[in-house]
Amino acid sequence: MEQRHGIEALTSGAMASVWEWTKSKIPSDLGVFDAHAHIGVDIDGRTMTGEGMRERMQAAGIVQSIVFPLNDPNARDDYSGPNDVVWSAYEDYPDLFVPFFRLNPHLDYDGEFARCIERGFEGLKLHPVSQEFELDNPKVVRLFGMAAGANIPVLIHAGFAMQRIVEPLLPTVEKHPNLRLILGHAAMVETLEAARQFEGHPNVLFETSVVQAKDLYVLFSSLDPGRISYGSDIPYGDYPSTLHATLAAADAAGVPDEHIPGILSGNIRRWFG
Numbered sequence: 561m562e563q564r565h566g567i568e569a570l571t572s573g574a575m576a577s578v579w580e581w582t583k584s585k586i587p588s589d590l591g592v593f594d595a596h597a598h599i600g601v602d603i604d605g606r607t608m609t610g611e612g613m614r615e616r617m618q619a620a621g622i623v624q625s626i627v628f629p630l631n632d633p634n635a636r637d638d639y640s641g642p643n644d645v646v647w648s649a650y651e652d653y654p655d656l657f658v659p660f661f662r663l664n665p666h667l668d669y670d671g672e673f674a675r676c677i678e679r680g681f682e683g684l685k686l687h688p689v690s691q692e693f694e695l696d697n698p699k700v701v702r703l704f705g706m707a708a709g710a711n712i713p714v715l716i717h718a719g720f721a722m723q724r725i726v727e728p729l730l731p732t733v734e735k736h737p738n739l740r741l742i743l744g745h746a747a748m749v750e751t752l753e754a755a756r757q758f759e760g761h762p763n764v765l766f767e768t769s770v771v772q773a774k775d776l777y778v779l780f781s782s783l784d785p786g787r788i789s790y791g792s793d794i795p796y797g798d799y800p801s802t803l804h805a806t807l808a809a810a811d812a813a814g815v816p817d818e819h820i821p822g823i824l825s826g827n828i829r830r831w832f833g
């Protein structure tokens with residue numbers, strides 16, 4: 561009941577007309593795919609369970625979400641504990657979740673990488689701010705190569721508090737053209753530069769969660785909408801607000817409605833068969 565109360569507060573009263581407009585932009589037969597959500601516990605006190613995700617998805621009409629750990633205080637050196645929490649949520653709801661695992665590139669990650677690939681995780685999440693690394697750190701570059709070799713996508717936090725994104729990442733993108741990358745938060749501190757530099761690299765997608773309105777507008781104005789994918793960043797974002805922000809920015813930038821199904825689902829869903 562608490563979760564339903566949550567979405568009701570976000571879609572009623574002063575927000576009712578905003579939610580109505582948002583829903584009017586989403587084709588009724590479209591199953592929305594959320595490219596960025598978390599399950600577990602964060603050192604900042606945020607938490608989310610598989611059941612909490614299921615309730616939020618059902619209330620907002622989301623059919624599938626990529627899920628991965630938070631910056632978990634219980635992470636053992638190799639992140640195996642938080643990765644197990646995500647896997648167990650996936651086992652509870654295999655149709656709802658696409659499980660990604662998380663690693664700390666500073667530590668010995670080979671064992672956990674192999675364990676997660678063997679288990680069936682479908683992607684890797686890296687957070688350069690929380691785990692304090694640069695994208696051109698040799699251990700990170702090696703990890704990108706391992707992901708390319710295992711043919712799994714990597715979602716990178718490329719948002720708040722990032723200093724360098726495009727310049728340290730470009731050599732990896734050029735070396736591994738088949739490596740699928742999701743730029744979480746749309747590289748919001750360097751959106752225009754990222755759109756220009758990665759334009760010719762179709763396996764780099766830009767994900768829209770919790771991006772400033774100005775940067776979302778820049779993104780939709782400067783990049784092929786076939787390269788943009790919706791995300792929520794739950795528990796930091798919520799479905800009504802992030803859907804509205806994404807659709808309002810696309811609308812303001814003049815993106816034709818025919819691109820909405822790709823942005824909300826198809827552009828990334830095709831990666832997961």
Ligand SMILES: [Zn+2]
Pocket residue numbers: 596598793
């Ligand atoms: Zn996140």
